Amino acid sequence: MGFWGQFGVWLAALLTIGIISFLYKDNFLYKACEAIFVGISAGYWFIVYYWDNLYKKFYLQVTNHDLTSWERIIPWVGFILGVMMLSRLFEKIGWLSRWPLAFIVGATAGLYMMIYFVSNAMAQVASTIIPVFIGDWATIIANFFIVAGTFCGLVYFFFSKEHKGAFGLASRVGIWFLMITFGASFGYTVMSRMSLMIGRLDFLFGTWLGMIK
Amino acid sequence: MNLKLIVIFLLMLCLGSFALAETNTVNKDSTAVDSIAPPAPVTMFKAFDTPNDHGHSITLNWQLSADDGAGQNSVLQYQIYRWVPYLMDSLTTLRKAMTTVKEEEIKRGHEKVLKKEMRSLKKEYNAVLKELPSAHKAYPNNGYWKEVGKVPAGTKSYKNTGSKEKESQDYLPDLTDFYYRVDAVTKDSTVRASSKVFGPVQCSGQWFNTGRIPVLVAVILFTFLTIYFVEKAKNGAKLYVRPLSGIEAVDDAIGRATEMGRPILYILGLGSVADIATIASFTILSRVAKQVAEYQTELLVPTYDPLVMAVAQEVVKSAYLDAGRPDDYKEDTVHFVTQSQFAYVAAVNGIMLRELPATNIYMGVFFAESLILAETGALAGSIQIAGTDQIAQIPFFIVACDYTLIGEELYAASAYLGREPLLLGSLKAQDYAKALVIILAIIGLIMSNFGWTQFTDLFKVAN
Incomplete structure (x- = not known):
């Protein structure tokens, strides 16, 4: 590894220790690492947005004479909406910035509506409608849990009725199903985070200190 | 002696060649036997x-x-x-x-x-x-x-x-x-x-995907339900929404912050301005900001997305205006940090430990940063209320926060707090749509147990 390679490893190791030092308490090293991290990332994203959007999606498109005139006009719509966002900086015309925001929220809501209806509603219903009493005992029990869990979960998320009596019982069963699922999800994610920590320790003790061969 | 050996060797060589030639002939014949007749066409x-x-x-x-x-x-x-x-x-x-x-x-x-x-x-x-x-x-x-x-x-x-x-x-x-x-x-x-x-x-594109007609029917039905309940709410009908403990705790948390003289930290998550959870979070932020303005407590809203920041500024400004304290609004109440996930987390963690907010409210879309934020907040001794529709992150909030709004409770919370006909009507429509789904699923279950799968097929939507 050359000088710059070694320099990179030392810098990464010191920054890692700086961020981990937060576990002890807020300190100068952490503050320095935080400022470096935030500053560099803000600058980095500014450059990425400039080249990806302003240069590639706008400048290259409007100056590309191989495109049709219609295809060259479209990027101007985005550009104008972007400029309108900047009108927030001027009090008198600040209201103009609400138009691009409304456009983004409206257009995205329309696009998502279809996706959500298919994946969150229709597909869920199709997966719940299963023949419960067909197959061996293990399959029957598994299918029963799918159906009961879905119905009781839906009852828990019913907000128009007080959760009392049989309805309340179904709701309580629903929250039990949810909590067991969350517990399993928690354990699974913690294990994946452990692997991230092992990766960092491997870097510190292996790549940096050379204690792990 | 040597001559004899050479003659024997040559004879063997000749015999070998003949044998090889014979084998080749046999192989050729066997190939002829294995030849395939042309198959029938499709x-x-x-x-x-x-x-x-x-x-x-x-x-x-x-x-x-x-x-x-x-x-x-x-x-x-x-x-x-x-x-x-x-x-x-x-x-x-x-x-x-x-x-x-x-x-x-x-x-x-x-x-x-x-x-x-x-x-x-x-x-x-x-x-x-x-x-x-x-x-x-x-x-x-x-x-x-x-x-x-x-x-x-x-x-x-x-x-x-x-x-x-x-x-x-x-x-x-x-x-x-x-x-x-x-x-x-x-x-x-x-x-x-x-x-x-x-x-x-010839091939050509189609304007309509007929495989998605079931979705069209569902959208029309849901739209009808929404319009019906919105109109009902507008006409003054009392629409019941069950209390949510997480959202009722917001008022207490704001009161606590006022008594302690410490700020309230409101995190809108990493979602974009068009995410449903972020939109629901804006409604809750509006309510929180209004109360904060009334109690003259400090509010901190560090944001991850510049567009979310723009909307949040509008929301908070309007809330201060509604509370009759427009002069108390500060431009840096809502501020942009960075659009890098863990850099944002590092900055927010710093705010939690330096400003020591009395209450942390996390509402919106969260990813891997949820536990880091909630853990730091717990270490700082803040009361924490969270709500997200990201299933994988809810367990972390449940573990580290005092109150958690699970999934749809976040949307319901915005309607519950806002009490606006549009939101209440939409929530009611969702409830009735859920009831309809339960009924349809029960019908489908009965039918599928008898082997009639046609009903289930209605819910299978083509891409």
Whole structure:
């Protein structure tokens, strides 16, 4: 590894220790690492947005004479909406910035509506409608849990009725199903985070200190 | 002695050669015995435009060859051929030339000569593209059969899907006459049977995807329910929404912050301005900001997304105005941090430990940062209320926060707090839609247990 390679490893190791030092308490090293991290990332994203959007999606498109005139006009719509966002900086015309925001929220809501209806509603219903009493005992029990869990979960998320009596019982069963699922999800994610920590320790003790061969 | 040995060796050599020649003859004969008879071709072969797509795709169907799984059982695979005019080869040549120029541009930079060359190549390419439909009409002259795919024996259909990008090598133009044939191929690839040629057939995009009609019905039904309940709420009908402990705790948390003289930290998550959870969070932020303005407590809203920041500023400003304290609003109450996930987390963690907020409210879309934020907040001794629709992150909030709004409770919370007819009506419509889903699912369950799957098929939506 050359000088710059070694320099990179030392810098990464010191920054890692700086961020981990937060576990002890807020300190100068952490503050320095935080400022470096935030500053560099803000600058980095500014450059990425400039080249990806302003240069590639706008400048290259409007100056590309191989495109049709219609295809060259479209990027101007985005550009104008972007400029309108900047009108927030001027009090008198600040209201103009609400138009691009409304456009983004409206257009995205329309696009998502279809996706959500298919994946969150229709597909869920199709997966719940299963023949419960067909197959061996293990399959029957598994299918029963799918159906009961879905119905009781839906009852828990019913907000128009007080959760009392049989309805309340179904709701309580629903929250039990949810909590067991969350517990399993928690354990699974913690294990994946452990692997991230092992990766960092491997870097510190292996790549940096050379204690792990 | 030596002479004798040489003669014996030569004799053995001759005998060996004869034996080898004999073996070869036997092998030749055995090959002749194993020769395969040509298989029967596929029947009822037809090609048509793939339905419910954006075009650039042809679907082919056929009935299996009589020798596929029956008869001689000699068919191993089917090879699909499309007739292509020689003009397609010109396109390939031009494409290669353009790639070379692009590579040169990467090496030498954007030189004028290269730009001019590229422009002329593109012009030529577009001119050839325009000629494609008429070249296809010239079938069977000036062209050849090109293999476009193959499928194993037993398969009765194939989708010849090309690219819509004109400069792609897989480009399949719309509204152009195509001709197809399918060959039933045996283990000896020279022994095969071709189907009758089918054509002309054209592909084109469709405006409506009929496979999604069930979604259209569901959307219409839901829209109807929403409009009905919104109107009902507007007319003054009292719509009941069950209390949510997490949201009722917000008032207490704001009171606590006021008593302690510490700020309230409100995190909108990493979602975009169009995410439903973020939109719901804006409503809750509005309510929190209004109370904060009334109690004259400090509010901190560090944001991850610049557009979310813009909307949040508007929301907080309006809330201060509604509370009758527009002068107390500070521009840096809502501020942008960065759009890098963990850099944002590092900054927010710093705020938590330095400003020591009495209450942390996390509402919106959260990812891997949820536990880091909630843990730090707990260490700082803040009361924490969270709500997200990200299933994978809810467990972390449940563990580390005092109150958690699970999934849809977040949307309900915004309606519960806002008490606006539009939000209440929408929440009611959601509840009734859920009831409808339960009823339909029960009907479907009963039917599927009797083997009637037609009902379930209604919910399977094509992509």
